[in-house]
Amino acid sequence: MKDESLRLAGSGVFLRYPEEADFDEIVALQKSCAKRFPGFTNRRFDREMFDALLADRNSDALEPFYICRNDGVIVGTITLSQIFRKKFQNAYLGYLLGSAFTGNGYMTEAVGIILNFAFRHLKLHRVEANVQPENLRSIAVLKRTGFKKEGYSKKYLKIGGRWRDHERWAIIKEDWNAK
Numbered sequence: 001m002k003d004e005s006l007r008l009a010g011s012g013v014f015l016r017y018p019e020e021a022d023f024d025e026i027v028a029l030q031k032s033c034a035k036r037f038p039g040f041t042n043r044r045f046d047r048e049m050f051d052a053l054l055a056d057r058n059s060d061a062l063e064p065f066y067i068c069r070n071d072g073v074i075v076g077t078i079t080l081s082q083i084f085r086k087k088f089q090n091a092y093l094g095y096l097l098g099s100a101f102t103g104n105g106y107m108t109e110a111v112g113i114i115l116n117f118a119f120r121h122l123k124l125h126r127v128e129a130n131v132q133p134e135n136l137r138s139i140a141v142l143k144r145t146g147f148k149k150e151g152y153s154k155k156y157l158k159i160g161g162r163w164r165d166h167e168r169w170a171i172i173k174e175d176w177n178a179k
Contacts (some may be wrong), residue, residue, distance in 0.1 A: 002058055004146035006066070008117055010109045014079060015117075017064035021065065023050050025074050029098045038174040048161050060085075060129055063122070067110045078119045079138055080127070091118060095138075095142070102137065119173045126130055126173070130166040139167070147171045 008015040018026070026052070056062050061083045067076040076097035083091040094115065097107045097173035116126045129147060132136045147169040 003170065008113045010113050012068050013069055013075065013105070013106050013113070015067055015110060015113055017055055018064055018066055018154070020054065023047065025067070026050065026077070029074060029076070030096070032099045062115070063091075063114075065110075065114065067095075067106060069101075071104070074098075075106050076110065078107075078114050080102075080114065080124075083122070083124070089123065091122070091124055091127050093127050093129040093139050095141075106137075107141050108144050111141055115145060115171065115176055119176055124169055124173070128168065128170040130168055132159075132164055133167050139169075142169045145171070146176055148175070 002017065004017050004019075006017060009016055012116070027046075053064055057064055063079065063080040063083065065078050066074045068074050076095060078093070078095040080091040080093060095107060095110065115127060118127050128150075129142055130153065131142065133139075133152075148171065149167055151168045151172050153166045153168055156162055156166040
């Protein structure tokens with residue numbers, strides 16, 4: 001069982017696990033992103049999806065966090081998913097920043113925090129992120145945090161009802177340690 005009171009602190013933001021009381025705030029955040037960034041995020045986020053997230057948050061294969069400013073406002077989400085153990089020690093990174101909170105360095109800081117958690121606490125060896133080639137802000141975050149582009153995946157993920165191409169970016173523990 002995970003410690004649901006866990007908070008991973010940075011200087012401007014902290015990460016915490018989702019809580020039942022977050023539903024209205026996270027739905028509003030998701031809707032604003034879907035409106036401002038069509039094609040980069042799924043439009044649908046409802047009670048069923050939120051309840052599934054809460055039910056799955058104790059899974060060994062998932063580490064879902066909300067990115068909160070130091071005043072407690074949720075500004076985004078960041079998740080390590082499909083965490084594989086044994087000889088692979090890998091996870092996939094996904095994140096979303098509310099449209100009203102871009103340009104403040106919140107996501108770069110949150111990615112740095114989650115990498116520290118992934119490599120030090122979870123003892124992972126590799127973290128992979130897949131991003132649409134047009135999502136230049138997200139690619140900039142990955143570059144700033146040490147990820148390297150590894151390839152291109154045609155029609156990799158279905159978002160907004162369409163299969164979308166993605167670039168594959170990754171960082172391994174040795175490269176993260178060298179930063």
